[in-house]
Amino acid sequence: MHTTPLTGDLLRGALDLERTAHGVLPHRLPARARAQCSDPQLAMAVSQPSGVRLALRTRATVVELDTLPTKRVYVGAPPRPDGVYDLLVDGEPSGRAVAAGGSTLTVDMSAGTMEHTPGEPVTVRFAGLPDRVKDVEIWLPHNETTELVALRTDAPVEPVPDRGRKVWLHHGSSISHGSDAATPTGTWPARAAALAGVDLVNLGFGGGALLDPFTARAMRDTPADLISVKLGINVVNADLMRLRAFGPAVHGFLDTLREGHPTAPLLVVSPILCPIHEDTPGPCAPDFSGLDEGRLRFKAMGDPAERASGKLTLNVIREELARIVGERAEQDPNLHHLDGRELYGESDFAELPLPDALHPDAATHLRMGERFAAAVFGTEGPFAAAGAESAADSPGTDGSS
Incomplete structure (x- = not known):
């Protein structure tokens, strides 16, 4: 398996990548903007990668992504489903996965408090991809803070070239x-x-x-x-x-x-x-x-x-x-x-x-x-x-x- 560094040229939809102890954390506002607001609700929302996706060109038939998700738990509320990872191959839906486990953020809305409990990374795996050069996108969970830890494939990857889209x-x-x-x-x-x-x-x-x-x-x-x-x-x-x-x-x-x-x-x-x-x-x-x-x-x-x-x-x-x-x-x-x-x-x-x-x-x-x-x-x-x-x-x- 090839391990590819997780860098900004492989990601679409993020405005900043924060280096963490585990890997990188995509943010949807740059660091300068985040520094101007101390609201924990906004910080959580900005770190949830809605619209953020890995965009790869590769012959790989297997893609593994190690992530550290942060699950939200609301005191007194029903459990939330795990965040979803959507796989697209050449723009077509081609798979779906979840990452059970990870860290938790316990939110008490009546008290206005949040408590973070750290967890361990988990692996999302997509196999059986077509054996040809193709564009692969993995859309990250829109509602779950997601640190990216490692990317492994059974063939080399490169960033998707500019397709001239608006x-x-x-x-x-x-x-x-x-x-x-x-x-x-x-x-x-x-x-x-x-x-x-x-x-x-x-x-x-x-x-x-x-x-x-x-x-x-x-x-x-x-x-x-x-x-x-x-x-x-x-x-x-x-x-x-x-x-x-x-x-x-x-x-x-x-x-x-x-x-x-x-x-x-x-x-x-x-x-x-x-x-x-x-x-x-x-x-x-x-x-x-x-x-x-x-x-x-x-x-x-x-x-x-x-x-x-x-x-x-x-x-x-x-x-x-x-x-x-x-x-x-x-x-x-x-x-x-x-x-x-x-x-x-x-x-x-x-x-x-x-x-x-x-x-x-x-x-x-x-x-x-x-x-x-x-x-x-x-x-x-x-x-x-x-x-x-x-x-x-x-x-x-x-x-x-």
Whole structure:
């Protein structure tokens, strides 16, 4: 077996690799950005490699990847399934595996504490790959911090050459991160990217789409052809700011993006439907009443009357985002807006309700990805040119195999 060093040229979708005692830890924000925020929730989300994948060109028929996953355990909640590794060969789904074991992070939401228990690396193995030169991608678990320890193959590997695809840089909340999606290629951004034939850089952070300046600067400095930001739900459920602060913060975020990407197509997406926060401000809090039945839900703790004092709801945010984008687009013809309810709205909620009142399920992720690809990369969409250029070599990932 050949052992290949795990270096940045073999990885797609990560903005930084941290050297650890075991190997390397992919991060989705650079070290400078991470140093500007002490929030442990954001640190955890950034280290969960949603959209990050190994990309190899090789004749190998066997690939072994040693990893050290960190499993989340929520006090009082049902056990979470192990994170999934998706294998693609020349863009087609070709295998799936999990890595049982590893370290654990015990989260007590009622006390607001996290406790880390170290564990040992485990091996993920894919065998029976076709005996020919091919492009192999291993998509890392979107919801599980994953240190990469060692890569072994039965033939040499090299980085996948540049295929000339457009790079789509996306930022959003836990929904963009992939919360409650079943697999890393089944998150809605991954599904949309696969249908459009573009290379995804997913900066969706659970609880972390808060208009942070360091995130805007990281996006400014990341090479990209197409950019989207899905804003609103975290600002509401964190009860982070009032209407007076929200508008200028959005302007500042967009200004920073334009410093590095002055003419790239830039799409602002407002929140999908979330009934608990449509007209009720945050904060959002866990509802533990169903834990004895194995259910964890969320509830809005604000008062609708507080909108008069500037508290934010999803409807207020949608109106504000539409206004801001409309005004800016008069001087910026490459700036666009999409109402998130076109991805998931009232009729979708009736058919596929949010299981925990906040996050879409696996089937909804796939539906949202397909709708985003059609609306945004389709012939009338703001990213239409990229979709047309890439359609011929679009991979066939569908979130299931």
